[in-house]
Each structure stands twice: as C-alpha cells, then as structure tokens.
Amino acid sequence: MRRTVRVMVVEDDEDLRVAVSAELRSAGLDVDSTADIAGADSALRHGHYDCVVFDRMLPDGDAIDYVHVRRQHGWGVPVLFLTARDSVADRLAGFAHGGDDYLVKPFSVAEMTARVHTLCRRAGSGRPSVLRHADLEVDCARREARRAGVLLTLSDKEFAVLEHLIVRAEQAVARAELIEHCWDAAADPMSNVVDVVVKRLRRKLREPELIHTVRGRGYRLAAADHGP
Known part of the structure; x- marks a missing residue:
C-alpha cells in the first residue's frame, strides 16, 4: 500500500x-x-x-x-x-x-x-541533499552544481535533468522518464527537448564526458562509457 x-x-x-x-x-x-x-x-x-x-x-x-x-x-x-x-x-x-x-x-x-x-x-x-559522482557535485538544496570544484551556470531545466541523472548514476535513463520528471504535463514526449538540454549540459560539463548516450534507451551518467 x-x-x-x-x-x-x-x-x-x-x-x-x-x-x-x-x-x-x-x-x-x-x-x-x-x-x-x-x-x-x-x-x-x-x-x-x-x-x-x-x-x-x-x-x-x-x-x-x-x-x-x-x-x-x-x-x-x-x-x-x-x-x-x-x-x-x-x-x-x-x-x-x-x-x-x-x-x-x-x-x-x-x-x-x-x-x-x-x-x-x-x-x-532519505537521500542526502548533496550528491556526488566522479568529480561532479550536485547540491539539490541550493540548486548548484560543480565539476572539479568549478561552479556551473545551469538553467532550471539543465539542473533538473542533471539532478535526475545523478540520482540514477550508472543507470540508463529513458528520455520519457526525464520528460516525466523534469517537464510539465504539456511537454511532447516525441519532441527533442531532452536531447537539446543534454547537448547543452555536455558542453557545460566539459571533458571528460560524463553523460553518455545509451543507444535505444536514453542517457547514463557515468565517469566513463562502459558500453550499452
């Protein structure tokens, strides 16, 4: 129940x-x-x-x-x-x-x-308000993210997507799941809004890449790409 x-x-x-x-x-x-x-x-x-x-x-x-x-x-x-x-x-x-x-x-x-x-x-x-993976730190309470100690300037959507990915770190997260958790009900699940936000996130996170595409499934936050 x-x-x-x-x-x-x-x-x-x-x-x-x-x-x-x-x-x-x-x-x-x-x-x-x-x-x-x-x-x-x-x-x-x-x-x-x-x-x-x-x-x-x-x-x-x-x-x-x-x-x-x-x-x-x-x-x-x-x-x-x-x-x-x-x-x-x-x-x-x-x-x-x-x-x-x-x-x-x-x-x-x-x-x-x-x-x-x-x-x-x-x-x-019961999860902590500050989440860490590799050299990435996401402070959910203050809505701040840092990579290797450097504060990242993120939009609300970029932060929401990054927060959900780090909560599910090392797991494949479907685009539909990201839309469900990070957009309102009016968002079109067939649109490319997730891909656009992820592209911006990758640019702001810099190398080495943390967000990997899982072919046919979505995206995974991982320190290195270990394959599908």
Missing part, C-alpha cells in the same frame, strides 16, 4: 492558498493549509509532513526566521519558500536559513507542484 504524502501550505493570501492547495491535491498529495506561522507551528508539532510550502512574509513574521530556529533544533522537513522578494540576497537568505527551494511570485503552479514532488521524494528516500 502506497504511503500518503502530506504537504503543509502556509500562505496568508486566501485565493493563492486555495489555488496552491487544490493543485497539490489534484497531483495526489494530502494537503493541509493555514494562514500564519502560529497555525503552521501547531500542525507541524503534532503531525508528520513530507514538505512545507511557506509564503515568506506572513501576518506573524518572516517564515525564514521560524524555519531557521526549527533547523537549529534538528527539524529536517523539506521547505519550499514562496515569495515576491526576488533579489539574489533574498534567495540566498532563504537557503541560509534552512530553505530547500525558493520560488518567486508570480510563479507557474505546475512548476511549484513539480518542485514539491521533488522535495517529497527526497524526504521519502
């Missing part, structure tokens, strides 16, 4: 809270919601959640301060911050205070749902 995946949405804008909650429920998640930090704190101390979606500026404070305090006491539930504050300093503050992801308003509800699913999978798998 599949485990219920529970998400808490903390947003004081009622229309947005209802819309976000409805979208997450339609994606198969069990959703509770509240309008302030006090309500969230009560729910989080009495129930288990796989992810929390926090608006930053709430009637009773900035959510990053609440998350920061909870993190200092060992709280490990993944957090996605939603906010209109879009400066680099604001995003870095969100990560520094314990956020796992940060989405600026206005945002695509489909993208928000995909990010929540990723955080929930991470919580359920």
Whole structure:
C-alpha cells in the first residue's frame, strides 16, 4: 500500500492558498493549509509532513526566521519558500536559513507542484541533499552544481535533468522518464527537448564526458562509457 504524502501550505493570501492547495491535491498529495506561522507551528508539532510550502512574509513574521530556529533544533522537513522578494540576497537568505527551494511570485503552479514532488521524494528516500559522482557535485538544496570544484551556470531545466541523472548514476535513463520528471504535463514526449538540454549540459560539463548516450534507451551518467 502506497504511503500518503502530506504537504503543509502556509500562505496568508486566501485565493493563492486555495489555488496552491487544490493543485497539490489534484497531483495526489494530502494537503493541509493555514494562514500564519502560529497555525503552521501547531500542525507541524503534532503531525508528520513530507514538505512545507511557506509564503515568506506572513501576518506573524518572516517564515525564514521560524524555519531557521526549527533547523537549529534538528527539524529536517523539506521547505519550499514562496515569495515576491526576488533579489539574489533574498534567495540566498532563504537557503541560509534552512530553505530547500525558493520560488518567486508570480510563479507557474505546475512548476511549484513539480518542485514539491521533488522535495517529497527526497524526504521519502532519505537521500542526502548533496550528491556526488566522479568529480561532479550536485547540491539539490541550493540548486548548484560543480565539476572539479568549478561552479556551473545551469538553467532550471539543465539542473533538473542533471539532478535526475545523478540520482540514477550508472543507470540508463529513458528520455520519457526525464520528460516525466523534469517537464510539465504539456511537454511532447516525441519532441527533442531532452536531447537539446543534454547537448547543452555536455558542453557545460566539459571533458571528460560524463553523460553518455545509451543507444535505444536514453542517457547514463557515468565517469566513463562502459558500453550499452
């Protein structure tokens, strides 16, 4: 029997809270919601959640301060911050205070749902937020990737594809699987969007090649090409 995946949405804008909650429920998640930090704190101390979606500026404070305090006491539930504050300093503050992801308003509800699913999978798998393979390092929480210690400048799609490949390192990953996990439902599975992103990734990762084509199956992240 599949485990219920529970998400808490903390947003004081009622229309947005209802819309976000409805979208997450339609994606198969069990959703509770509240309008302030006090309500969230009560729910989080009495129930288990796989992810929390926090608006930053709430009637009773900035959510990053609440998350920061909870993190200092060992709280490990993944957090996605939603906010209109879009400066680099604001995003870095969100990560520094314990956020796992940060989405600026206005945002695509489909993208928000995909990010929540990723955080929930991470919580359920117990895998670390920093993944390494050969000289590649992918920090899933900060959404940063480094090759031989050098920070790579990646688009959201490039990062999503690289993250999925490193999670499945040394395994062949089909194009259809990459589309399912890295694109929204409107993506055409017969298009060449995956090949285009992989081509850009290969260029940015430089030599020696890490992403190998597995003929008739898809792609594999490996330190060396060991054949099909």
